[in-house]
Amino acid sequence: MSGKIAIVGAGPSGCYLAQALLKKAPDLQVDLVDQLPVPYGLVRYGVAADHQGTKGVARQFARVFERQGARFFGNVAIGRDVTLDQLRAAYDVVVLAAGLSADRKLGVPGDDLPGVYGAGRLTRALFEHPEAEDLPDLGAHPVIVGNGNVAIDLLRLLAKAPDELDGSDLGEGPSRWLAESGIETITITGRSPAARAKFDAVMVKELAKLSDVRIEVVGAGDSDDATEMKTLEALSAIHGHGAGAKRITFRFGLTPKAVEGEGRAQAVRFASETGEEVIPCTSVLTAIGFEAAPGLPRDVLISEATDTEAGRLAPGLFAAGWFRRGPRGTIPENRADAKALASVILDGLSADPSRVGCEVFDGLDNIVDYAGWCRIDAAETEAAPEGRCRTKLATRETMLGVAGARETTK
Amino acid sequence: MKITILYGTETGNAEMLAEDIQSEIEADHEIAISNLEDFAPGEFDAECFYLLVCSTYGDGDLPASAQPFADAMEAEKPDLGAIHFAIFGLGDSEYDETFNHGPKKLAELMIAHGAHQVGERVAHDASGSDMAEDLAFPWAEAVIAEVSEKLGEAA
Numbered sequence: 001m002s003g004k005i006a007i008v009g010a011g012p013s014g015c016y017l018a019q020a021l022l023k024k025a026p027d028l029q030v031d032l033v034d035q036l037p038v039p040y041g042l043v044r045y046g047v048a049a050d051h052q053g054t055k056g057v058a059r060q061f062a063r064v065f066e067r068q069g070a071r072f073f074g075n076v077a078i079g080r081d082v083t084l085d086q087l088r089a090a091y092d093v094v095v096l097a098a099g100l101s102a103d104r105k106l107g108v109p110g111d112d113l114p115g116v117y118g119a120g121r122l123t124r125a126l127f128e129h130p131e132a133e134d135l136p137d138l139g140a141h142p143v144i145v146g147n148g149n150v151a152i153d154l155l156r157l158l159a160k161a162p163d164e165l166d167g168s169d170l171g172e173g174p175s176r177w178l179a180e181s182g183i184e185t186i187t188i189t190g191r192s193p194a195a196r197a198k199f200d201a202v203m204v205k206e207l208a209k210l211s212d213v214r215i216e217v218v219g220a221g222d223s224d225d226a227t228e229m230k231t232l233e234a235l236s237a238i239h240g241h242g243a244g245a246k247r248i249t250f251r252f253g254l255t256p257k258a259v260e261g262e263g264r265a266q267a268v269r270f271a272s273e274t275g276e277e278v279i280p281c282t283s284v285l286t287a288i289g290f291e292a293a294p295g296l297p298r299d300v301l302i303s304e305a306t307d308t309e310a311g312r313l314a315p316g317l318f319a320a321g322w323f324r325r326g327p328r329g330t331i332p333e334n335r336a337d338a339k340a341l342a343s344v345i346l347d348g349l350s351a352d353p354s355r356v357g358c359e360v361f362d363g364l365d366n367i368v369d370y371a372g373w374c375r376i377d378a379a380e381t382e383a384a385p386e387g388r389c390r391t392k393l394a395t396r397e398t399m400l401g402v403a404g405a406r407e408t409t410k
Numbered sequence: 411m412k413i414t415i416l417y418g419t420e421t422g423n424a425e426m427l428a429e430d431i432q433s434e435i436e437a438d439h440e441i442a443i444s445n446l447e448d449f450a451p452g453e454f455d456a457e458c459f460y461l462l463v464c465s466t467y468g469d470g471d472l473p474a475s476a477q478p479f480a481d482a483m484e485a486e487k488p489d490l491g492a493i494h495f496a497i498f499g500l501g502d503s504e505y506d507e508t509f510n511h512g513p514k515k516l517a518e519l520m521i522a523h524g525a526h527q528v529g530e531r532v533a534h535d536a537s538g539s540d541m542a543e544d545l546a547f548p549w550a551e552a553v554i555a556e557v558s559e560k561l562g563e564a565a
Contacts (some may be wrong), residue, residue: 032487053502053536167537171472202469202505209506230469332420332467332474 001025003351006091008078008296010034011041013321015061020342022068030070031091031252031358035077035295035375036130037368038376039065041099043331044392045129046151049170050160052389057331057341060233065198065370073361074368075400079295081364088316090360092351095341096301096313097320100290100327106145110259111286115139115266119150119287126157126174128394135177139282140184145256147190147197149330152204154186154285159246161212169390185247187279194220194235194252195228200330204234212244220253251279259284290327298323311341318345340359372403411558412457415443418464418476418516424500427534427542428463434547435554446479451523456492459528459557461550464516465500470508472528473513483519490525494561496553497527498546502536509533528560529553 005021007014010032018030038044040058047054064070078084078098089093103118105111117136124132131287133229142158144151162179170178190197194217207215220232236249254270254277261267267280292298301319306312311319320341321334329337361367368376379402383391392409393399413435417428425445432443447466454460467473472480497520499513510533517531532549534542 019422051504053504056423056536060422060426063426200468202508205469205507206505228500234469335420335422 001349001351002027002029002345002351003092004029004090004355004357005031005093005095005345006030006087007095007097008087009037009041009097009099009321009322009323010072010074011097011099011321012043012057012061012331013099013323013338014095015064016321016335017095017097017342017363019060019064019068019069020339021315021345022064022070024342024346026068031073032070033073033076033078033087035075037075037366037396038373039072039074039370045127046125047125047170048123048157049174050157050165052167052169054331058121071111072368072370072373073358074373074403075366075396076364077081077295080162082360084296084299086360088248090356090358090403091316092349092355093316093318093345095297095318095320095345096296096323098292098296098323100322101293102291103286104289104291106259106286106288108256109256110261110265113259113261113263113265113283115261115264116259116284116286119146119154119285120290122151122154122285128168128171128174130394130396130399135174136283138181138183138285140182141281142183142186142391143279143281144186144188144282144285144287145268147188147192147199147252148287149199149203151188151287152199153250154287155186156207156210158183158186159210159213161210161250164211166387167389169384169388169392171394172385178349183246185249187249187251187281189251189254189256189268191255192252194250195223195225195232197231197252199231201230201234204231205237208238208241210242210244213242213246213248214244215239215241215248216250218249219253220250221252231409252279288362290322292323310344312344358379363372366400368400368403375404376402411457411459411554412459413430413441413442413459413554414455415441415461415463416430416449417443417462418446418473418479418512420465420467420473420475423536424463424465424473427498427500427546430543431461431463431546431550434543435550439554445475447475447477451479451483451486451488454488454490454493456531459554460493460495461502461553462497462513462516462520463469463494463515463546464468464497465468466502466508466510470511472512476512476516480516480519483523488523490523493520494528494557495520495525496529496550496557497531499531499533500536500542501533504537509535528557530551558560
């Protein structure tokens with residue numbers, strides 16, 4: 001089967017989709033387009049720096065380019081460098097797999113005070129995304145609002161002693177920032193009761209390995225549901241762990257009502273089962289989900305979609321991963337999703353040989369191809385200092401410099 | 411030798427390794443490969459040697475694609491007394507408490523139904539520095555040699 005397919009976003013969903021498409025139809029031309037000069041999206045910038053095993057899926061994605069014939073067009077922003085309409089005219093099928101990178105806001109008074117930071121903003125800075133803002137001063141007493149895996153990632157990284165980051169790819173600047181953070185307490189709050197917290201039990205159990213913490217779980221309650229019991233068992237297993245310097249407190253059943261403070265976040269006011277509670281803090285870290293970043297009109301596309309469940313937005317236009325489903329689901333769920341979408345796409349594919357495909361990118365400067373990414377990858381791996389597996393190039397300019405000129409891909 | 415590679419996967423890493431093992435040994439043997447979710451316990455064939463490749467997921471659980479197979483084994487209770495298998499596990503020591511529990515459970519399931527395990531269960535650690543194939547290729551060669559000797563065939 002022939003045909004030209006462009007996937008916007010070279011993160012895990014886009015790469016799994018390319019893998020599944022090319023497995024079923026090896027003669028397709030599949031092009032992955034990313035606004036960053038580097039591929040793999042959240043595997044590089046979302047999966048925590050100390051979870052290198054989880055990042056191992058990147059080896060599969062490398063095969064998609066190296067053996068299955070997919071091509072990478074990095075540093076190309078759809079909506080800026082090429083319009084979505086131009087892309088759709090050039091390819092038989094366009095799939096939007098651009099993820100959701102903007103932090104969902106609390107939506108309560110004071111949520112825009114200085115000292116309130118989204119998890120995406122913080123993790124981008126920690127993991128050296130080229131568009132990250134600076135790492136802010138969190139003060140001695142940050143409060144994390146949110147009970148998903150992202151919240152636990154943040155908690156764990158903030159709580160780690162420097163030597164517990166050995167083997168990670170956390171950069172020099174972020175490592176120093178963590179070491180000098182001066183954090184004394186971290187309170188993590190969830191709206192639901194503990195039993196219905198969204199984090200995975202295994203993520204909670206991992207906290208029992210932290211060396212410099214004291215963990216207290218307050219008001220976990222009980223349940224007789226099997227899944228809920230797993231969560232509660234994990235929480236019970238870490239309750240009372242450690243005698244270290246950083247005090248970690250888990251709280252549940254707290255719904256944020258306002259962030260309070262004079263010119264800066266100094267407390268969060270919560271509604272609780274028994275009334276209200278004010279927790280003083282030096283910063284508020286929100287990890288309550290993500291939404292679309294500006295660039296692609298996701299809300300309009302989804303609201304006008306023919307069949308969102310199947311990933312069909314319009315004729316020849318599909319959505320995958322978080323961009324389709326919202327910010328839920330881990331790497332394997334996106335893989336299963338991508339396999340299902342590949343079948344949907346191939347069932348309806350009719351190739352039009354007059355489509356120009358990647359010629360639509362002709363004339364754009366500084367496109368990074370897969371070989372360019374390999375040069376970046378090699379430079380980063382070679383530059384890894386003692387105790388780290390990689391030193392990321394942290395700016396677009398240095399990436400483009402190392403990637404060098406693109407070899408012709410036509 | 412007739413060999414079937416069966417893999418249980420969640421992220422696709424075990425599938426990739428299974429395919430790599432297939433490429434590595436297919437010149438010398440008659441190889442079939444199947445995802446465990448597409449394999450029924452009734453298909454086990456005593457003429458065939460089974461190489462299992464399996465990951466761990468979640469809290470020491472079997473990966474998603476091995477789950478239907480495990481359910482079918484429980485339901486059908488096949489007699490695997492004539493079946494020989496070897497097993498290679500993929501895991502992540504970051505989660506040391508449940509490291510390689512998926513393949514361990516799969517091996518126990520096979521043995522509980524009478525199957526004979528050849529060689530030790532070898533485990534790759536995603537947080538370690540080895541490539542999975544660098545451990546898996548020598549493992550495959552060793553267990554194939556061992557089963558050849560055991561079954562009195564020419565290697």
